[in-house]
Amino acid sequence: MARTHVTCTINGDETEFLCEQDETLLNALRDDVGLTGVKEGCGTGDCGACSVLLNNRLTCACLVFAPEADGATIVTVEGLASAEALHPVQQTFLEGAALQCGVCTPGFLVAAKALLDHNPDPTETEVRYALAGNLCRCTGYDKIVRAVLDAAADMRSDGALTAD
Amino acid sequence: MTVTDEPTANPGYKQVGTRPIRPDGLDKVTGKARFGADLVLPGMLEGAVLRSPHPHATIVAIDTSAAEAMPGVHAVITGADFPDLAANGARPDDVLMSKNVMARDKVLYEGHPVAAVAAATRKQAKAAAAAIDVTYELLPHVLTVEQAMADDAPILHEGMRTRGLDPAPEVDSNIASRITHERGDLDQGFADADLVVERSFTTKPVHQGYIEPHAAVADASQDGRANLWCSSQGHFSMRTSTAKVLGWEPTRIKVTPAEIGGGFGGKTVIYLEPLATLLSLRSGRPVRLVMDRDEVFRASGPASGTSLRVKVGVTEDGQLTAADVWMAFEAGANPGSPVGAAGMTVLAPYDIPNFFVEGFDVVVNKPRVAAYRAPGAPMAAFAVESVLDELAAGIGIDPVELRLRNAVTEGSQAAYGPKFPVIGFVETLEAIRDHPHYQTELGPNQGRGVAAGFWFNAGMNSTATVNVNEDGNLTVVVGSPDIGGSRSSMCLMAAEELGIDVGRVNAIVADTETVGFNDVTGGSRVTLATGAAVVDACRQIKDDLRGRAAKTWDVEVDVVEWVDGQAQHVDGSETPLTLGELAAKWGRTGGPISATAALNARGVGPAFSTQVCDVEVDPETGEVTVLRYTTAQDAGTAIHPSYVEGQMQGGVVQGIGWALNEEYIYSDDGHLENPGFLDYRVPVASDLPMIDTVVVEVPNPAHPYGVRGVGEVGIVPPLAAVGNAIAAATGVRLTDLPMSPPRVLDAINRAAGDGGD
Numbered sequence: 001m002a003r004t005h006v007t008c009t010i011n012g013d014e015t016e017f018l019c020e021q022d023e024t025l026l027n028a029l030r031d032d033v034g035l036t037g038v039k040e041g042c043g044t045g046d047c048g049a050c051s052v053l054l055n056n057r058l059t060c061a062c063l064v065f066a067p068e069a070d071g072a073t074i075v076t077v078e079g080l081a082s083a084e085a086l087h088p089v090q091q092t093f094l095e096g097a098a099l100q101c102g103v104c105t106p107g108f109l110v111a112a113k114a115l116l117d118h119n120p121d122p123t124e125t126e127v128r129y130a131l132a133g134n135l136c137r138c139t140g141y142d143k144i145v146r147a148v149l150d151a152a153a154d155m156r157s158d159g160a161l162t163a164d
Numbered sequence: 165m166t167v168t169d170e171p172t173a174n175p176g177y178k179q180v181g182t183r184p185i186r187p188d189g190l191d192k193v194t195g196k197a198r199f200g201a202d203l204v205l206p207g208m209l210e211g212a213v214l215r216s217p218h219p220h221a222t223i224v225a226i227d228t229s230a231a232e233a234m235p236g237v238h239a240v241i242t243g244a245d246f247p248d249l250a251a252n253g254a255r256p257d258d259v260l261m262s263k264n265v266m267a268r269d270k271v272l273y274e275g276h277p278v279a280a281v282a283a284a285t286r287k288q289a290k291a292a293a294a295a296i297d298v299t300y301e302l303l304p305h306v307l308t309v310e311q312a313m314a315d316d317a318p319i320l321h322e323g324m325r326t327r328g329l330d331p332a333p334e335v336d337s338n339i340a341s342r343i344t345h346e347r348g349d350l351d352q353g354f355a356d357a358d359l360v361v362e363r364s365f366t367t368k369p370v371h372q373g374y375i376e377p378h379a380a381v382a383d384a385s386q387d388g389r390a391n392l393w394c395s396s397q398g399h400f401s402m403r404t405s406t407a408k409v410l411g412w413e414p415t416r417i418k419v420t421p422a423e424i425g426g427g428f429g430g431k432t433v434i435y436l437e438p439l440a441t442l443l444s445l446r447s448g449r450p451v452r453l454v455m456d457r458d459e460v461f462r463a464s465g466p467a468s469g470t471s472l473r474v475k476v477g478v479t480e481d482g483q484l485t486a487a488d489v490w491m492a493f494e495a496g497a498n499p500g501s502p503v504g505a506a507g508m509t510v511l512a513p514y515d516i517p518n519f520f521v522e523g524f525d526v527v528v529n530k531p532r533v534a535a536y537r538a539p540g541a542p543m544a545a546f547a548v549e550s551v552l553d554e555l556a557a558g559i560g561i562d563p564v565e566l567r568l569r570n571a572v573t574e575g576s577q578a579a580y581g582p583k584f585p586v587i588g589f590v591e592t593l594e595a596i597r598d599h600p601h602y603q604t605e606l607g608p609n610q611g612r613g614v615a616a617g618f619w620f621n622a623g624m625n626s627t628a629t630v631n632v633n634e635d636g637n638l639t640v641v642v643g644s645p646d647i648g649g650s651r652s653s654m655c656l657m658a659a660e661e662l663g664i665d666v667g668r669v670n671a672i673v674a675d676t677e678t679v680g681f682n683d684v685t686g687g688s689r690v691t692l693a694t695g696a697a698v699v700d701a702c703r704q705i706k707d708d709l710r711g712r713a714a715k716t717w718d719v720e721v722d723v724v725e726w727v728d729g730q731a732q733h734v735d736g737s738e739t740p741l742t743l744g745e746l747a748a749k750w751g752r753t754g755g756p757i758s759a760t761a762a763l764n765a766r767g768v769g770p771a772f773s774t775q776v777c778d779v780e781v782d783p784e785t786g787e788v789t790v791l792r793y794t795t796a797q798d799a800g801t802a803i804h805p806s807y808v809e810g811q812m813q814g815g816v817v818q819g820i821g822w823a824l825n826e827e828y829i830y831s832d833d834g835h836l837e838n839p840g841f842l843d844y845r846v847p848v849a850s851d852l853p854m855i856d857t858v859v860v861e862v863p864n865p866a867h868p869y870g871v872r873g874v875g876e877v878g879i880v881p882p883l884a885a886v887g888n889a890i891a892a893a894t895g896v897r898l899t900d901l902p903m904s905p906p907r908v909l910d911a912i913n914r915a916a917g918d919g920g921d
Binding site: 124 | 197201204287375425428648809811813840849850852
């Protein structure tokens with residue numbers, strides 16, 4: 001069967017891959033592009049482990065067909081850090097012990113970035129609702145919520161964040 | 165936001181009790197960490213498993229010919245491809261384990277594996293699995309302990325007789341075993357009581373709910389050996405079990421641990437590993453098998469559904485006089501529920517002079533249960549701690565005070581037998597009683613509940629190697645999969661021993677051929693047992709380093725001491741030699757510096773937790789909101805306080821989910837109706853408040869750093885703490901989990917009807 005040619009920008013790089021028409025973006029990112037930081041926890045959009053930014057919008061990659069990504073801009077957990085520094089929320093996750101097993105962590109980091117990109121000063125409740133699509137079974141969310149609040153504070157004090 | 169209390173770590177420690185960034189952290193926040201499903205090998209095939217659609221049926225025939233002819237298919241296996249362990253004289257448990265990973269003559273639950281396929285793509289493998297033609301002859305099934313224990317119940321295992329009965333029974337039964345514990349005179353105990361409360365309780369099966377599905381990659385060779393990569397709580401145990409099922413010597417398999425995406429007890433057993441290995445052997449190619457989420461729900465885990473009856477008596481001044489406990493635990497398709505542990509833990513926190521505990525391990529047509537965090541204890545504690553709440557209210561004393569008056573202390577004879585060593589139960593009760601949370605006022609429709617819990621903790625076998633590198637930094641090599649930050653704890657203990665900064669120590673989890681044997685990461689045992697092995701190895705290294713300094717200075721070794729990362733002459737007559745300096749000169753003092761310790765850890769330190777929960781109940785919908793939660797737990801010593809708090813918080817939240825939402829829902833025809841996270845609803849961030857922690861530290865005198873183990877006991881109290889809070893808020897006692905909105909609303913309405921006009 002002929003496979004579909006997809007061109008998109010992933011973590012800043014123009015990327016091409018071939019995929020089946022009914023393949024999910026999650027499978028394409030993991031198996032065709034090799035970005036295994038994007039995790040599959042359920043395949044049905046319920047756990048958020050495969051969270052990516054698709055054209056700047058927080059998206060479960062398991063709910064999108066790979067051919068739909070043609071022309072899109074995608075950010076995965078692998079694209080959050082620069083060569084010099086981690087994204088502030090990656091840093092606060094480390095310092096605040098906001099991960100235990102770490103398999104949900106990529107999705108949480110992407111979801112947290114999506115929140116902080118448009119809300120630089122979220123309340124605890126806003127953080128909890130922004131992360132409600134991401135399941136963590138290890139931490140009870142306490143340290144995750146604190147890490148996101150800490151990252152927001154760090155980014156505000158660094159002037160790294162401005163509201164939309 | 166409430167500030168988390170700092171634990172009162174021993175002020176003499178310089179590394180232990182600090183909160184460094186974990187060694188594996190960077191890989192986990194950048195997406196580099198490789199979990200079970202992330203490995204790709206050249207030429208790797210993808211696998212799929214065909215599972216039974218029936219809860220109970222005889223397999224009449226399996227025709228794989230159509231599947232084998234399909235495009236991309238390289239291998240198809242069924243039960244006929246596995247050795248008959250029973251014929252080879254294997255232990256009955258191993259025979260059942262083998263039949264659980266691949267059904268033979270019959271299927272025992274929906275989701276039971278019947279065949280497996282390896283193909284070029286996952287899509288091809290799934291299509292081929294679906295094309296396998298299985299002829300079943302349906303059998304009647306049982307789904308609950310009540311159905312399974314009925315006299316005319318259909319029998320799952322022919323020839324299974326109940327163990328623990330005298331005289332031994334002469335008919336087959338679904339009751340695999342009966343356990344009892346007793347003390348004193350039960351009738352006299354209840355006669356001495358001023359108040360007796362008796363209640364019946366039920367809990368549903370719940371899943372461990374790890375976010376990473378089971379995954380295994382196998383690469384078998386023509387010489388009959390295999391490499392296996394899998395996500396598990398114990399790669400040595402995966403090796404042993406896989407080898408048993410295949411009829412191999414264990415050392416034909418090398419298992420390399422992947423990072424593990426949560427386990428909570430559910431990744432201590434094999435599912436995919438022997439299938440992937442055999443598919444690889446048959447196809448001559450590496451094979452990857454990954455469960456879909458619905459397979460995880462249908463065929464792995466869960467924790468037992470239970471039925472319990474508890475009767476406890478108390479005097480008007482708050483002395484417990486007697487307890488009568490009856491428990492039946494669903495084991496799933498094969499015997500082995502944690503009813504034994506439930507029976508041992510159920511009364512463990514309290515000194516009760518007269519008791520009788522009876523428990524039954526019952527097979528039903530559901531997936532075989534697996535361990536789940538303090539297996540058996542949460543359901544048992546739900547029942548007893550709920551009854552204690554009613555007793556405290558009935559005699560008009562504070563529920564924490566009732567527990568304090570009956571709490572076990574050092575020297576108390578535990579209900580399950582031995583005398584308790586140094587324990588910190590009273591300290592956790594006092595921590596909750598004295599916590600500001602316990603004094604705050606509540607509003608309308610709000611209630612507060614407390615509950616306590618006990619867990620044994622475990623020791624078992626561990627091996628660790630510590631290598632000094634040429635720059636004087638350490639590498640700690642362990643064989644205990646790290647599911648919650650244990651590598652960090654190993655680094656801290658090694659750094660403390662050698663008197664160096666923790667940043668100079670790295671820890672790795674090595675494969676089955678790089679480090680000696682280790683039991684599973686379970687029983688809250690790793691920081692205790694593997695930690696003890698690391699400390700032992702570090703002490704050997706210190707002795708070695710002192711010897712090398714003595715040789716360098718040409719003095720007796722007993723005048724050399726190791727202080728703050730360097731060798732010193734006791735009279736200060738020599739210039740100290742640092743670890744780095746000694747490492748740089750190892751060629752002249754005996755060669756590289758390395759030590760290994762292997763031990764079976766003794767001196768286990770039991771764990772206790774006391775928790776307080778505030779809820780608000782919406783009287784119109786029955787929805788329960790957890791407003792505030794505080795947990796006090798005796799950690800012994802918190803090696804890395806952040807990860808101790810994390811274990812406490814994670815256990816509490818799993819318990820809240822168990823209390824309020826989570827349950828396996830089966831249709832009458834034996835099909836699981838909610839095999840996904842949409843309908844099996846685990847707690848999400850917006851459901852919860854912060855979980856405040858009080859890390860109590862009553863050091864375990866039998867461990868070099870006072871460690872007890874912290875992973876499990878936190879999940880024991882929440883079921884009752886939440887239930888007691890709901891009772892306080894509504895005046896209604898709920899005895900069936902989960903306390904979901906329909907059940908709570910129904911209970912409120914029934915109570916209003918009963919007591920109303």
